[in-house]
Amino acid sequence: MQKILLVFGLVLFFHSFLLAQDRKCGNNYIPAYFDQNFMQKAMQSSPTARLENQTYTIPIIFHLCYTESPTSATRQVSQAQIQSQIEVLNEDYNRFNADTSKTRPMFRSVAANANIRFELADIDPNGNLLAEKGIARHKISKGNWDIKSFRNTISTQTIFDPKQYLNIWVLDSLIEGGESYLGHAQFPDLSGLAGLEEKNGLETTDGVLILPRVLGSIRKIPNLPLSERFAYGRTLSHEIGHFLGLLHTFHDGNASCSRDADYCNDTPVLTSPSNRIFSCENDRIVCEKVAMHENFMDYTDDICMNMFTICQVQRMRWVLENSPRRKELLSSKVVTSGITARTELNIKIYPNPASDVLHIDFSNNLHINKTQILNLLGQSVWVSNQKQIENYVLNLPNLPKGIYFVHLETTQGLVVRKLIIE
Numbered sequence: 001m002q003k004i005l006l007v008f009g010l011v012l013f014f015h016s017f018l019l020a021q022d023r024k025c026g027n028n029y030i031p032a033y034f035d036q037n038f039m040q041k042a043m044q045s046s047p048t049a050r051l052e053n054q055t056y057t058i059p060i061i062f063h064l065c066y067t068e069s070p071t072s073a074t075r076q077v078s079q080a081q082i083q084s085q086i087e088v089l090n091e092d093y094n095r096f097n098a099d100t101s102k103t104r105p106m107f108r109s110v111a112a113n114a115n116i117r118f119e120l121a122d123i124d125p126n127g128n129l130l131a132e133k134g135i136a137r138h139k140i141s142k143g144n145w146d147i148k149s150f151r152n153t154i155s156t157q158t159i160f161d162p163k164q165y166l167n168i169w170v171l172d173s174l175i176e177g178g179e180s181y182l183g184h185a186q187f188p189d190l191s192g193l194a195g196l197e198e199k200n201g202l203e204t205t206d207g208v209l210i211l212p213r214v215l216g217s218i219r220k221i222p223n224l225p226l227s228e229r230f231a232y233g234r235t236l237s238h239e240i241g242h243f244l245g246l247l248h249t250f251h252d253g254n255a256s257c258s259r260d261a262d263y264c265n266d267t268p269v270l271t272s273p274s275n276r277i278f279s280c281e282n283d284r285i286v287c288e289k290v291a292m293h294e295n296f297m298d299y300t301d302d303i304c305m306n307m308f309t310i311c312q313v314q315r316m317r318w319v320l321e322n323s324p325r326r327k328e329l330l331s332s333k334v335v336t337s338g339i340t341a342r343t344e345l346n347i348k349i350y351p352n353p354a355s356d357v358l359h360i361d362f363s364n365n366l367h368i369n370k371t372q373i374l375n376l377l378g379q380s381v382w383v384s385n386q387k388q389i390e391n392y393v394l395n396l397p398n399l400p401k402g403i404y405f406v407h408l409e410t411t412q413g414l415v416v417r418k419l420i421i422e
């Protein structure tokens, strides 16, 4: 009896050690009630047209929340690392990823292209160009957080309008109940989708959390300091799946072969996550079916993941068409045409919104050589090459109401300000 207990204790210890090393995303979720056809019903009852072939674009801002500590990994995150992550997302959400060839034959017919693109934001909520495309850096007081405290303090203090940006916070460490998490996502509200019936979070905390050691891909930048098993950028592909309404393909609790965990009939029922103890080359049989460990919403290592299914794509696009703060992202204007500019120079334009005149005030160590107004398409609608050495007033041309950008070519570089014309 004692011997058995001892063995059992060892197994438990070993199992929890493995779990601690395994993928953990913090979105463990047990749906309150179950209705397999909820999504299909919701989709049929909505008047919104579903545009199957349209590419949806989501602008992203990465909030790099670093500490003063020399060991703060978030502090070292580079623009190149962020860019490598964006490339991974655009591959995974368009089925351009090279490892689609690894999708096993029995799953190829349900593997699907989400047709969703991700772009780094160019401008901040005040209309100023970001010093680094898609990046806002914030020095914070500590590196270790639990999900709720981080969201209620740092997220709330730093969030950009969640109707204009997908906010992604990068932080050094996320520990909850003694377990380390790689990331966490806030589910969409009011999507009408099965499994997401409850209100999922506040507007002031909406977005994704992720650790720097799983951000980006060593397939793009070989020397990135990433966790070996999560080094291809798939953690963020997984978390954004949650942000767009996907559940785990496996049961987080109440495991049963007769109940689907994720309300998608094209993902086989899994009573437990697939992880490193199962090789991705081999078939693992669960509830008499082959487990789909290729799925981004399982818990396998990055090297095993390569697909979303048709149903998952339908759920994500449905959320983008219907859910508050998700649908608005599709018409966000925070991505411009890739201009770079000085943001720190002290130049004020007012009033804003304006109608007939615009005051431009600036510090006296500057000269302005050119003043130009561009529309949202980046087309010049007005220009003056008159040199300005002190504050001046523009008589605005007669322009349609809307959002414009004022480009000021100064002796210290280009300055861009957003202007609303009423």
Ligand SMILES: [Zn+2]
Pocket: 025, 026, 027, 028, 238, 239, 242, 248
């Ligand atoms: Zn997850």
